[in-house]
Amino acid sequence: MSKRRKALVAATAGLATVSLGLSFTSAAGAAPEASATNPNGLKLIKTKTSLLGKHYWYQQTFKGLPVVNGYYAKHVAKDGSVQVADGRDAVPANLDVSAKVAPASATQSANATVTAQAQSRSIGPNKSLVKKPAATSGAAQLAVVGGPDARLVWNVTSRSTEGVSQSLVDAKTGSVVDSKVISDNVDGRGSVFDPNPVVSTKNEKLTDMNDKNQDALFLAQKNVVLRNLDGSGKLNGSFVNIKEGNGGLAQNKNNTFVYQRANNKFEQVMVYYQINQAQEYIQKLGFKDANNESQDFSVDTIRDDNSFYDPSTDMITTGDGGVDDAEDAEVIWHEYGHAIQDDIVPGYGESEQAGAIGEGFGDYWAVTMSVPVSKGFNLPCVMDWDATSYTTDEPHCLRRTDTGKTTDDVDGEVHDDGEIWSNALWDIQKGLGRTKADKLILEATYFYDPDTSFAGAAQDTVQAARLLYGKAAAQTVTDAFKARKIL
Numbered sequence: 001m002s003k004r005r006k007a008l009v010a011a012t013a014g015l016a017t018v019s020l021g022l023s024f025t026s027a028a029g030a031a032p033e034a035s036a037t038n039p040n041g042l043k044l045i046k047t048k049t050s051l052l053g054k055h056y057w058y059q060q061t062f063k064g065l066p067v068v069n070g071y072y073a074k075h076v077a078k079d080g081s082v083q084v085a086d087g088r089d090a091v092p093a094n095l096d097v098s099a100k101v102a103p104a105s106a107t108q109s110a111n112a113t114v115t116a117q118a119q120s121r122s123i124g125p126n127k128s129l130v131k132k133p134a135a136t137s138g139a140a141q142l143a144v145v146g147g148p149d150a151r152l153v154w155n156v157t158s159r160s161t162e163g164v165s166q167s168l169v170d171a172k173t174g175s176v177v178d179s180k181v182i183s184d185n186v187d188g189r190g191s192v193f194d195p196n197p198v199v200s201t202k203n204e205k206l207t208d209m210n211d212k213n214q215d216a217l218f219l220a221q222k223n224v225v226l227r228n229l230d231g232s233g234k235l236n237g238s239f240v241n242i243k244e245g246n247g248g249l250a251q252n253k254n255n256t257f258v259y260q261r262a263n264n265k266f267e268q269v270m271v272y273y274q275i276n277q278a279q280e281y282i283q284k285l286g287f288k289d290a291n292n293e294s295q296d297f298s299v300d301t302i303r304d305d306n307s308f309y310d311p312s313t314d315m316i317t318t319g320d321g322g323v324d325d326a327e328d329a330e331v332i333w334h335e336y337g338h339a340i341q342d343d344i345v346p347g348y349g350e351s352e353q354a355g356a357i358g359e360g361f362g363d364y365w366a367v368t369m370s371v372p373v374s375k376g377f378n379l380p381c382v383m384d385w386d387a388t389s390y391t392t393d394e395p396h397c398l399r400r401t402d403t404g405k406t407t408d409d410v411d412g413e414v415h416d417d418g419e420i421w422s423n424a425l426w427d428i429q430k431g432l433g434r435t436k437a438d439k440l441i442l443e444a445t446y447f448y449d450p451d452t453s454f455a456g457a458a459q460d461t462v463q464a465a466r467l468l469y470g471k472a473a474a475q476t477v478t479d480a481f482k483a484r485k486i487l
């Protein structure tokens with residue numbers, strides 16, 4: 001999070017016509033700790049100590065109200081010499097500080113502005129279909145704006161999909177005079193499994209032990225940078241919003257989120273990190289509108305050994321049955337696969353085969369996301385860690401992308417039949433490499449019908465391969481689908 005700084009303003013600016021409400025009561029350079037030496041209307045808000053001295057930061061106030069962005073700092077060197085940075089804005093001495101507009105209505109106007117701005121900047125052809133960014137009210141605070149347009153305002157902090165916004169609402173007229181996003185995308189720190197402890201330690205013997213901390217699992221954790229956070233101190237950012245979490249939301253004002261797996265907040269960090277990885281990868285492939293939004297998550301909030309994507313609320317929920325689902329990135333990525341498809345094809349999955357393609361794509365997406373971090377270990381095995389709770393065979397896999405199933409094996413259950421589809425996609429990756437495969441598979445998705453069939457979606461995929469990479473690539477894709485008896 002960066003604080004906006006303005007250029008230093010000369011203390012005498014505008015003094016001819018307006019009063020700063022200041023009177024220096026003693027010579028500059030006197031002991032700064034004594035408030036009597038400072039101009040009136042300053043409130044000490046922070047004292048910092050550096051190698052060379054002390055730094056006193058003051059908020060400018062007017063009739064007891066903060067002056068927006070008005071600051072005053074005193075830097076006192078070890079030898080006692082004082083440097084002043086005066087960022088105060090002039091305020092007319094007769095400015096009336098009684099509000100005419102109620103804080104609730106100021107908040108409402110501010111939120112409407114923030115929502116409209118976020119909406120106008122959101123990307124994608126379906127933006128009218130996606131959920132509106134919701135600005136939620138913070139506390140409105142009465143404040144004063146100085147300078148040539150001095151006025152009394154309500155200072156409203158709102159949150160939207162763009163992060164944290166500050167709006168200034170004229171407290172006399174109710175008009176929004178300024179609204180801007182004040183949070184930056186910041187990096188935080190976290191600790192995760194990547195993709196899961198079975199794969200990263202190549203150990204099929206690990207067990208859940210009812211979510212207990214274990215040395216072997218602690219050693220499987222990896223320190224990572226959490227990118228694109230909005231700086232609010234929560235796991236909320238450009239591509240992920242941890243909206244609900246069992247036991248409360250992870251929060252840290254320094255954006256440091258290091259937990260062990262017995263702490264439910266560990267799963268929240270997993271979701272944040274692994275979804276951000278996925279969306280960054282998608283954008284690197286060139287797709288700027290494949291679920292390019294802050295995807296909502298509800299983490300560990302159901303007791304089932306299950307996770308799901310709910311298209312009606314555009315929310316992914318992960319359960320904590322067996323191994324907490326969100327301790328395995330492949331569960332997270334599988335569900336994100338559904339969110340990607342639902343974002344690209346409104347109403348996706350309206351037929352059994354479309355549903356199977358959805359499951360197969362989710363599994364494939366989990367596997368392809370695992371490729372760079374799995375060092376080749378059991379790549380086609382889906383959810384190696386989560387599956388330790390309910391499988392005895394090693395390797396532990398919920399499903400695989402190399403079962404060899406064909407359409408002869410269709411049984412009408414979407415997850416089972418998804419293995420036919422995921423096997424084809426995996427073969428495409430083996431034939432063309434990860435980047436080309438993922439690019440053409442995502443590209444093809446834009447052409448899917450909501451009720452598409454294996455054959456229909458396969459034809460879209462062949463076509464995407466041909467247009468992106470030519471005849472030979474299209475043939476590789478065709479062969480992959482023929483091997484599954486899809487084409």
Ligand SMILES: [Ca+2]
Nearest residue numbers: 211261262324
């Ligand atoms: Ca856990």
Ligand SMILES: [Ca+2]
Nearest residue numbers: 291295314339
């Ligand atoms: Ca979404």
Ligand SMILES: [Ca+2]
Nearest residue numbers: 321322323325
């Ligand atoms: Ca589980």
Ligand SMILES: [Ca+2]
Nearest residue numbers: 381382383384
């Ligand atoms: Ca795996």
Ligand SMILES: [Zn+2]
Nearest residue numbers: 334338359362
């Ligand atoms: Zn699924």
